[in-house]
Amino acid sequence: MEARTTEDGEQLYVARDEAERGSKGPFFVVYADPDRENRWGYFCSNCESFDNAMDAMGRIQCNVCSNIRKADEWDAAHE
Secondary structure, three states: OEEOOOOOOOOEEEEEEEEEEEOOOHHHHHEOOOOOOOEEEEEOOOOOEEOOOEOOOEEHHHHHHHHOOOOOOOOOOHH
16 A cells, blocks of 8 residues: 555555556555545546546546546446
């Protein structure tokens, strides 16, 4: 587990062994504590940013470099 600090000074923990495939690089699961009890979000490995969002379909998009993880299940009506 890799400890990282956000721009706001918050200490977060990147689980490099828990990844979701992205178009430009993996998104790693981030926890608020080293014991992995409080999941915080995702870390974009392409630009090393915590600034990303997930929608209701499960897509993750980095707001910095546009790295994207497609939804697990989708149909063309949602595009």
